[in-house]
Amino acid sequence: MSIYLDNAATSHPKPESVYQAVMHAMREIGSSPGRGGHRRSLEAGRLLLQAREAIATLFAIPDSSRIIMTHSTTEALNLALRGVLVPGDHVVTTSMEHNSLMRPLTALRASGVEVTVVRADGTGMVDPDDVRRALRPTTRMVAMAHISNVCGTIQPIDRIGAIAREAGALFLVDAAQSAGSEPIDVIRTGIDLLAAPGHKGLYGPQGTGFLYASPAVHLKPLLQGGTGTSSTAEEQPLTLPDGFEAGTHNMPGIAGLKAGVEFVLEQGVSAIGDKERHLVGSAARRLAELPQVTLYGPSDPALRGGVLSFTVAGTDPAALAFMLDHNHDIAVRAGLHCAPQAHRSLGSFPGGTLRMSPGWFSTGEEIAIFCDAVVECCQL
Ligand SMILES: Cc1ncc(COP(=O)(O)O)c(C=O)c1O
Structure with a gap:
């Protein structure tokens, strides 16, 4: 039995309706x-x-015209950061961020944007009071992930959003690990910029994502080019969403994304999140019985999304991932998961962790097989 437990990277399989929508867009529509x-x-x-x-x-x-289709969360985050920040602006972010947020910020630093990184605690949790203390009169944005892709910690974004709003700063949320499995209401949480993948918890194909920008945001486009609108204008139109979607759309991907979002709406975000939490919880309970295993992230299951990271004393996570793949046909991810600073907060730098991440289609039986395979590979 082939077991896929790497849904935090991209979800697999997709609902049948997604495959059909992609084929329909390619075979029957075929146009832009x-x-x-x-x-x-x-x-x-x-x-x-x-x-x-x-x-x-x-x-x-x-x-919905404030939703800009992108090819990934990374593109959405780049648009949110590069499209808003100017030299002299200050940004508050956290040590739990993925490189897709950290690296654009590092590049912007070189052009005069100031960045404060608030350090999470040993469970990956960010303290809203630390965010408040990091604010300056020049703080233009608070930018952070909703759920850690390393250890699943769910950040208190309602409280941090309120702090950003009070300070007059924009609130950018990277929903790469929460879109589709954790309820998000952009108005209630005061989210000005929401960057999300289409290809993870929304069950669309790879090559899809989006950025939502609230009316408080004045964006500069990342790309200039054909939009199919305002064709007499020599300059890039700044109308939403077309001015920010230059170039031919990924229509097969977007058709699949639509079907994926409809699937999520049918199942219900809370039902999906509860199922992932249940599966992760059963793996956590089983692995916690083994003295050689260290689990990372919050011990309270209510504070964790569908991601579980751990290490096994005496076994390199990369070697374990290799054995799981080759000996047991189980796909998981090992290493730093593109978030090196997060591992510094968790105490798992530089070796990293082994990460398993179930999805809607994962089963309890697969989790049990995975745990048995870890025991066998590590000879526990
Ligand atoms: C928290 C987080 N942010 C951003 C990304 C980048 O997402 P994408 O691959 O859609 O660019 C990921 C991908 O794993 C992620 O986990």
Whole structure:
């Protein structure tokens, strides 16, 4: 039995409706929105609008035209950071961030943007009071992940969003590990910028993602080019969303994303999150019985999303991942998970951890097989 427990990287398998939607877009539509007056192009335009509307429903976004389709969370984060910050601005972020947020900030630092990194505690949790203490009069943005991709810690974004709002700073949330499995309401939490993948918890294909920008945000586009609109203008139009989606859309991907979001809406975000939490919890309980195993992240299951990281004394995480793959056909991820500073906070730098991340289609039986395989590989 082939077992996939790397849904934090990208979800697999996808719902059947997603595969069908991708094929339908490729075989039956085959055209691009705004790139012609013919019926196929109009149908592609309708599909794009419906995908935005489905995303808007899921995240309680009042105006779907403020959803910009991207190719990944990384692109969405780059647009949110580079499209807003100017030299002299100050940003508060955390030690739990993925390189897709940290590296653009590092590049922006070189051009005069100031960055304060608030350190999380040993369970990966960020203290909202530390964020408050890091604020300056020039703080333009608080930027952070909702759920850690390393150890699953769910950050108190409601409280941190309120702190950002009080300070007049924009609040950017990286929902790479929470979109689809943890309820998010952009208005209630005061999220000005929401960056999310289409290909993880929304069950769309790889090559999809989006950025939501609230009316408080004045964005600069990352790319200039054809938008299918305002064609007489020599300069890039700044209308949302078209001005920020230059180039031909990934319509097969967007069609699949629409089907994936509809699937999530049908199952219910809380049901998906509860199932992942249950599976992660059963693995955590079993592994915690082994004295050689160290689990990372919060011990309270209510504070953890669908990610579990651990190490086994005397076994390199990369070697364990290799054995699980080759001897047991189980796909997991080992190492630093593109978030080196997070491991410094957790105490797992530089060796990293072994990370398992179930999805909606994972089963209790698979988790039991995974735990048995860890015991066998490590000869525990
Ligand atoms: C917390 C976090 N942010 C950003 C990303 C980047 O996502 P993408 O691969 O969609 O660019 C990931 C991917 O694993 C992630 O876990």
